[in-house]
Amino acid sequence: MTTxxxxxxxxxxxxxxLELKGxxxxxxxxxxxxxxxxxxxxGDIVQKAADNQLKDIKGIGSALQEKxxxxxxxxxxxxxxxxxxxxxxxxxxxxxxQGLGPKKxxxxxxQLGVKGLADLQRVCDSGEAAQLAGFGKKSVDxxxxxxxxxxxxxxxxxxxxxxxxxxxxxxxxxxxxxxxxVEAAGSLRRGKExxxxxxxxxxTKRPQEIMDYFVGLPFVTQVINHGSxxxxxxxxxxxxxxxxxVSNTELxxxxxxxxxxxxxxxxxxxxxxxxxxxxxxxxxxxxxxxKDISANIHEEADLYRALGLDYIDPALRENAGEIEAAEKxxxxxxxxxxxxxGTFHNHTIASDGNATLAEMADAAQELGLEYxxxxxxxxxxxxxxxxxxxxxRHQIAEIAELNKTYEGFRLFAGTECDILKDGSLDFDDGLLxxxxxxxxxxxxxxxLPEKEMTARLIRAIENPHVTMLGHLTGRLLLKREPYAVxxxxxxxxxxxxxxxxxxxxxxxxxxxxxxxWKLAKxxxxxxxxxxxxxxxRGLQCxxxxxxxxxxxxxxRDDVINCLSLAKVTEAIAAKRQRHS
DNA sequence: CTTTCTCTAAAGTGCACTGTGGCCAGTGC
Numbered sequence: 094m095t096t097x098x099x100x101x102x103x104x105x106x107x108x109x110x111l112e113l114k115g116x117x118x119x120x121x122x123x124x125x126x127x128x129x130x131x132x133x134x135x136g137d138i139v140q141k142a143a144d145n146q147l148k149d150i151k152g153i154g155s156a157l158q159e160k161x162x163x164x165x166x167x168x169x170x171x172x173x174x175x176x177x178x179x180x181x182x183x184x185x186x187x188x189x190x191q192g193l194g195p196k197k198x199x200x201x202x203x204q205l206g207v208k209g210l211a212d213l214q215r216v217c218d219s220g221e222a223a224q225l226a227g228f229g230k231k232s233v234d235x236x237x238x239x240x241x242x243x244x245x246x247x248x249x250x251x252x253x254x255x256x257x258x259x260x261x262x263x264x265x266x267x268x269x270x271x272x273x274x275v276e277a278a279g280s281l282r283r284g285k286e287x288x289x290x291x292x293x294x295x296x297t298k299r300p301q302e303i304m305d306y307f308v309g310l311p312f313v314t315q316v317i318n319h320g321s322x323x324x325x326x327x328x329x330x331x332x333x334x335x336x337x338x339v340s341n342t343e344l345x346x347x348x349x350x351x352x353x354x355x356x357x358x359x360x361x362x363x364x365x366x367x368x369x370x371x372x373x374x375x376x377x378x379x380x381x382x383x384k385d386i387s388a389n390i391h392e393e394a395d396l397y398r399a400l401g402l403d404y405i406d407p408a409l410r411e412n413a414g415e416i417e418a419a420e421k422x423x424x425x426x427x428x429x430x431x432x433x434x435g436t437f438h439n440h441t442i443a444s445d446g447n448a449t450l451a452e453m454a455d456a457a458q459e460l461g462l463e464y465x466x467x468x469x470x471x472x473x474x475x476x477x478x479x480x481x482x483x484x485x486r487h488q489i490a491e492i493a494e495l496n497k498t499y500e501g502f503r504l505f506a507g508t509e510c511d512i513l514k515d516g517s518l519d520f521d522d523g524l525l526x527x528x529x530x531x532x533x534x535x536x537x538x539x540x541l542p543e544k545e546m547t548a549r550l551i552r553a554i555e556n557p558h559v560t561m562l563g564h565l566t567g568r569l570l571l572k573r574e575p576y577a578v579x580x581x582x583x584x585x586x587x588x589x590x591x592x593x594x595x596x597x598x599x600x601x602x603x604x605x606x607x608x609x610w611k612l613a614k615x616x617x618x619x620x621x622x623x624x625x626x627x628x629x630r631g632l633q634c635x636x637x638x639x640x641x642x643x644x645x646x647x648x649r650d651d652v653i654n655c656l657s658l659a660k661v662t663e664a665i666a667a668k669r670q671r672h673s
Numbered sequence: 674c675t676t677t678c679t680c681t682a683a684a685g686t687g688c689a690c691t692g693t694g695g696c697c698a699g700t701g702c
Contacts, residue, residue: 119685123674154675192691194700229693475687476702514689536702537689 095168097131097139103164103173104128109188110176112195113202126152131161133447133628139165183209190239191573192232200225214240246571248289250332252637253600255281255288258332262293265310266336271299274344278351279335282407284640286603287570290333294347300338307336343375345393350374356412357405364400364416408643413611427643430636433654435661437466438509438532438563438595438623439632443488444469445477446627450488450495450504456629458502463658466505466623467492468532468563471519473511477536480508482524489527503658505529505665509563514538516552518559525558530665532595532623534563535576543577550578551586557672560665561593561621565605572601580609588616591668593653596645598638599625610645619664620645620652 108124130152131138141147142165147158164170180202186209187198201207204225205216213236216222223233250258259277266275272295276282279292297303304324308316315327325335339347350358351374365372369383377399379385390396394404402419406427409415418424440446441453448456450467457465469488470479480488485508492506507530511519518525518533525531533553541549553559565583566575587594594613597604602625605613610620622642624634642652649655653664 117674120674122685126675152675156674192700196699227693227698231692235691473688474702478686539702540690 181208251600293336296344357410430639432649435464438468439626468507468509471510473519512553516549530560532563533559539576547579554586564597598634607644
């Protein structure tokens, strides 16, 4: 069965391969456009393609119509197969290296026979790469750094992929008749920003049966371990998944132990010892005269209570003050997805999103939100089709019109305004003042020294129209390092000016990092959880943002999205009013 | 490869930055 995703992937791969061949850039773009159109087409485009009913779809001309028909009806495409045959499979690895584009990959492949990462490392080390035209010592050094960065993160995955895989595994396990409770543990449960494996615990009386079933599941591509209570497999996407079978009574202990973090566990064990117990993954047992209380422990919460602690949410288990807080009854009541009543920073087809204003608004309402902020790119982000003054004013008017049609819901007119190299903004204050709010973000010149980058951001923060700072460090998890910026100084400036900091909920960003939010909260800086959605589906990234906010100890009072429509309207106008 | 047109040919997203090689090409947003 051909799926929409497969068609999209095929078209994108064709674009990549054509680039490698040095084809006409417009032809390449046509395939990329085609992929986008297929991705966002409302309706069953696969069926339509198979039936050759693709006429009059903008972006799909005669050549793509034919290819899509072949692809949809046969599941294959001769043209694609032939293209693939021209290059080794592993060549795609090279596109993950920052600083390598199609031209350089082409040169490496044709002149040095570089087929993948291993070859790339070799020709960098041997000095061959530096000899190529267009290459030199500096570029080779950069490539080596990029390889090292990639290797450091190899076997790591973004939250969206990990969560989807975890759901698949959980459902499969739960379906077995001998499976009792099935729980995800590990860093997934703690809500870490990236993950390298999935840990599951199942309560059962027949562990061997569960293990045999687990390693034989259809999505298993490799069996790493297969024992009577512990097995490890690899999924199709490369994620390793460990499963442990325990008894019902052991479950709370196993769950606690395998959720971690290691540091949290060490602290817990130490605490148990002080109270006369030894704690491990199976039980809490008295070491001396203490009374055996294990029969009273059915849930993790009972275990924490037994150690004189309030229940500590998995998100907080990083040994970063959570045990002390739990002892004193000072743990925060963490924000929940259900607390969010709206969100900011979302894109539409006006810039690089693929849904219209109305579609985004409808999707937001379906999620139960009361307001949605639109923040399309500004003109300096040309590559993202950023709006100029005229188009933005047109969008403001469009939003005003749409707002007349809603009851109990509102679109906010905003912008994701580029912060230019010197810290000035891409739009003048006159236009910014016509908007409901402004997200200010950096999209170019990432390599400034920390001092200059910090000054750049602070200058933007000091603009009275800047409501919030977008993706603070510009990092792309597992792909690009954050840029150098002094976060405490930024937080001070934000606190002083009443500027919000975004928690960008895109699983590739999750920026500002969760490790800073506790400090931000202490300084009185508020958070805006934003999905940075480029489609209606993208709004669901909010869930990832909430997970990170929880790791940052944030409560509903710290997150502006938890305010009602009336209150949030005041809140986003507050900074500006200080200055008027 | 697609769209648009002045309708069978031309135009189709711009800029900053980096490094290399000698004033340009590749990359990334």
